[in-house]
Amino acid sequence: MLWAAISHFPIDYLYPALRVLASGPADWRWLENMAAMVPDTATLVWADTEANAVLMPSSLPPNMNLVRKSITEPWPAGFHQSFDVVSQRMTLEACDSNTAQAVACALFSLVKPGGWIQLLECDHSGGFTAEQRLCCPRTAELCDLVVSSMNAMGKSNQHCRDLKGYLRAAGAIDIVKTIMVLPVGASKALTTELQASTTQDLLSVVDDLREVNQSVQSGKFRI
Numbered sequence: 001m002l003w004a005a006i007s008h009f010p011i012d013y014l015y016p017a018l019r020v021l022a023s024g025p026a027d028w029r030w031l032e033n034m035a036a037m038v039p040d041t042a043t044l045v046w047a048d049t050e051a052n053a054v055l056m057p058s059s060l061p062p063n064m065n066l067v068r069k070s071i072t073e074p075w076p077a078g079f080h081q082s083f084d085v086v087s088q089r090m091t092l093e094a095c096d097s098n099t100a101q102a103v104a105c106a107l108f109s110l111v112k113p114g115g116w117i118q119l120l121e122c123d124h125s126g127g128f129t130a131e132q133r134l135c136c137p138r139t140a141e142l143c144d145l146v147v148s149s150m151n152a153m154g155k156s157n158q159h160c161r162d163l164k165g166y167l168r169a170a171g172a173i174d175i176v177k178t179i180m181v182l183p184v185g186a187s188k189a190l191t192t193e194l195q196a197s198t199t200q201d202l203l204s205v206v207d208d209l210r211e212v213n214q215s216v217q218s219g220k221f222r223i
């Protein structure tokens, strides 16, 4: 089941009053997988600054709510300690370390006592081994460019390594770190469909880098 690969929290998925928050999900796919696993009485909240219109459903299920806000803005007061699960994936990239810590604290304050928070970030720390560089030279080169552009903008490229610390400082206990190696790109991804979609994702990173380069050169940072 797809959710098993993307969700690492041991909750009761059949709890009728389950409340789940996806922060920075871009589209509906992560919550769509959750929706298939939980009762219709569960509440699913999508929160992001912008929606990927192509991948959002034309009509929302009645138990799904949209909140358009930045992770750096305060959450609605009623959200405090109200969620069984809070999940955020690849959304801290826009932050420096202090902001990321504040974002993690704010997200953690939304979790019910006994609930779970899941933070996932790509490893941009640039620590490729010689063997990995030999295996995937172009990917390593792309990651080097991502790291230098993040540094040029004053963003941290260490979030992935700092996640446990962010959560510990926020007050979380029972913290588990899981490292996933995801084969991507035309020659490494495991299915034809994944080869096409992950290649597209990698190419979109190149577009982002081009924008960052222009922003840095003009003195305006986009994020």
Ligand SMILES: C[S@@+](CC[C@H](N)C(=O)[O-])C[C@H]1O[C@@H](n2cnc3c(N)ncnc32)[C@H](O)[C@@H]1O
Binding pocket: 023, 024, 025, 026, 027, 047, 048, 049, 050, 069, 070, 071, 072, 088, 089, 090, 091, 094
């Ligand atoms: C790299 S995408 C990741 C999307 C999705 N979580 C995934 O894993 O496929 C980053 C997401 O973070 C969102 N984002 C960026 N800055 C944000 C901010 N300040 N507040 C809330 N969301 C933000 C973007 O709109 C986008 O949906």
